[in-house]
Amino acid sequence: MDIAVSSKKLGLKERYALMTRGLGWEPSYQSIDDIFPMDTFEGIMIHDWDAWEDPFRLTMDSYWKYQAEKERKLYAILDAFAQSNGHLTVSDPRYINTVKLFAAGLAPLEYMSHRGFAHVSRQFRGVAPRVACMMQSLDELRHAQTQVHAISNYNRYYNGMAEFRHYHDHLPYLQVARSFFEDAATGGPFEFVVAIGFAFEYVLTNLVFVPFISGAAYNGDMGAMTFGFSAQSDEARHMTLGLEVIKFILEQDPANVPIIQKWLNKWTWRGVRVITLVAMMQDYMLPKRVMSWAEAWEIYFEENCGALFRDLARYGIVMPPCVDQIRKERDHLSHMAWCQFYQARGTLNFQPWLPTPEEMDWLSAKYPDTFDRYYRPRFEYWAKLEAEGTPFESTSVPMQCQVCQIPMFFTEPDDPMTLAQRHSHYKDEQYHFCSDYCREIFDDEPEKYIQSLIGGHEVFKGNAFGPDCDPTAEGFDPAAAVLNFWRINPDRDNGHFSGSEDETNFNLWRGLAKTNS
Ligand code: FE
Numbered sequence: 001m002d003i004a005v006s007s008k009k010l011g012l013k014e015r016y017a018l019m020t021r022g023l024g025w026e027p028s029y030q031s032i033d034d035i036f037p038m039d040t041f042e043g044i045m046i047h048d049w050d051a052w053e054d055p056f057r058l059t060m061d062s063y064w065k066y067q068a069e070k071e072r073k074l075y076a077i078l079d080a081f082a083q084s085n086g087h088l089t090v091s092d093p094r095y096i097n098t099v100k101l102f103a104a105g106l107a108p109l110e111y112m113s114h115r116g117f118a119h120v121s122r123q124f125r126g127v128a129p130r131v132a133c134m135m136q137s138l139d140e141l142r143h144a145q146t147q148v149h150a151i152s153n154y155n156r157y158y159n160g161m162a163e164f165r166h167y168h169d170h171l172p173y174l175q176v177a178r179s180f181f182e183d184a185a186t187g188g189p190f191e192f193v194v195a196i197g198f199a200f201e202y203v204l205t206n207l208v209f210v211p212f213i214s215g216a217a218y219n220g221d222m223g224a225m226t227f228g229f230s231a232q233s234d235e236a237r238h239m240t241l242g243l244e245v246i247k248f249i250l251e252q253d254p255a256n257v258p259i260i261q262k263w264l265n266k267w268t269w270r271g272v273r274v275i276t277l278v279a280m281m282q283d284y285m286l287p288k289r290v291m292s293w294a295e296a297w298e299i300y301f302e303e304n305c306g307a308l309f310r311d312l313a314r315y316g317i318v319m320p321p322c323v324d325q326i327r328k329e330r331d332h333l334s335h336m337a338w339c340q341f342y343q344a345r346g347t348l349n350f351q352p353w354l355p356t357p358e359e360m361d362w363l364s365a366k367y368p369d370t371f372d373r374y375y376r377p378r379f380e381y382w383a384k385l386e387a388e389g390t391p392f393e394s395t396s397v398p399m400q401c402q403v404c405q406i407p408m409f410f411t412e413p414d415d416p417m418t419l420a421q422r423h424s425h426y427k428d429e430q431y432h433f434c435s436d437y438c439r440e441i442f443d444d445e446p447e448k449y450i451q452s453l454i455g456g457h458e459v460f461k462g463n464a465f466g467p468d469c470d471p472t473a474e475g476f477d478p479a480a481a482v483l484n485f486w487r488i489n490p491d492r493d494n495g496h497f498s499g500s501e502d503e504t505n506f507n508l509w510r511g512l513a514k515t516n517s
């Protein structure tokens with residue numbers, strides 16, 4: 001018998017359409033502008049929201065299925081790493097400082113990214129970009145959680161991690177990362193997706209993830225390596241979203257091009273300023289090194305992003321002008337940063353050290369034009385002072401740039417012997433910047449950046465004391481009060497790595513694993 005049976009199951013394509021765009025509706029008793037009040041003030045013109053190409057092509061049920069699968073694998077490895085005392089198998093106890101930097105500097109950014117994408121997934125009037133942003137928001141929440149779980153294994157044994165969230169909000173060096181995301185999240189929804197979805201996820205993410213994750217693998221940190229790989233497959237989707245966002249906006253109206261160009265200029269610069277932390281980690285903090293910052297820049301920026309910007313040229317987009325200065329700073333960045341961290345080791349939640357003679361030879365080979373000339377003599381001098389029992393340490397809190405919030409240690413791009421300082425006047429106040437590009441960002445939106453909360457400046461304003469502090473009391477010790485407010489345990493969380501509790505414990509525990517005593 002031939003009876004025609006109509007299929008009850010929908011095809012993949014129909015099902016996908018119904019479960020994403022099909023979930024939107026035309027409002028009948030509210031105006032669309034009242035429902036989506038935030039997607040017009042930035043000046044971006046969208047004429048056809050349906051022209052959006054969905055980059056994720058995932059429905060919610062398949063999303064949960066894939067992610068659950070990844071979680072099971074990830075947690076199996078994290079458990080195995082914890083149960084076999086994996087923290088004792090890392091290359092060298094100095095490596096654990098990288099984990100501390102990651103905990104307080106990067107994991108909270110995943111959470112801020114989650115919140116930012118959740119916010120914009122409510123703000124676009126096009127349903128398809130809302131769905132894509134919602135999925136990225138869920139990914140970012142998962143990243144924050146898995147990173148904190150992986151790091152919690154170290155937190156049971158080592159200092160400087162337990163208060164990572166508080167550090168993120170208050171330690172001066174961590175304001176660099178925090179202010180980057182707060183700046184993006186307080187822009188409009190289009191600026192947020194260009195800043196985070198495109199500039200950060202598409203242009204810069206490989207410069208952050210690849211060195212950290214291959215660094216973790218090289219140094220025996222299975223936990224960090226696994227969460228890295230687990231996040232990397234989401235990252236591929238995020239990069240697709242970032243690219244789609246930019247192409248969609250550029251194709252909608254030629255008037256969007258100058259707005260996008262301005263954001264690309266700003267966020268490429270802000271992004272590379274934040275990545276100073278990664279450059280330093282790569283060149284100085286990994287006991288077993290993967291590649292130098294300069295090499296990573298060549299591969300992940302010059303090659304990959306060079307091709308990308310050539311592709312965007314047909315819309316009238318050009319490479320951000322700041323790239324010239326970034327190229328000039330390429331061979332200085334990590335060295336300037338590590339010098340600063342070494343001097344300011346009292347204000348950190350991790351413990352720096354001076355590079356060994358072999359490590360300095362590696363740096364000379366990787367940076368033949370700069371290391372021996374400008375930085376080796378400084379490290380050798382500091383090593384001499386340490387050997388004489390009078391180590392150098394900066395006892396003050398440095399001035400930070402009003403925009404990127406990095407201490408003002410950068411030198412002039414064409415003169416590595418002169419510190420760079422820029423200034424702007426606004427409403428009878430003077431503001432300070434590390435560079436022309438940070439000043440340009442400030443001058444474009446001064447009302448925004450005069451509100452920057454700057455960790456180091458808060459100290460001098462008297463805002464970095466706890467509520468029970470009495471600065472007028474006899475014998476008041478402001479430095480101790482500030483450390484207390486920051487929840488930094490002197491010498492356990494901060495200070496020099498050699499001779500620290502973490503170093504002593506690691507060597508003792510590893511010794512127990514290898515000997516009979
Ligand atoms: Fe993420």
Ligand code: ZN
Binds near residue numbers: 402406434
């Ligand atoms: Zn700056």
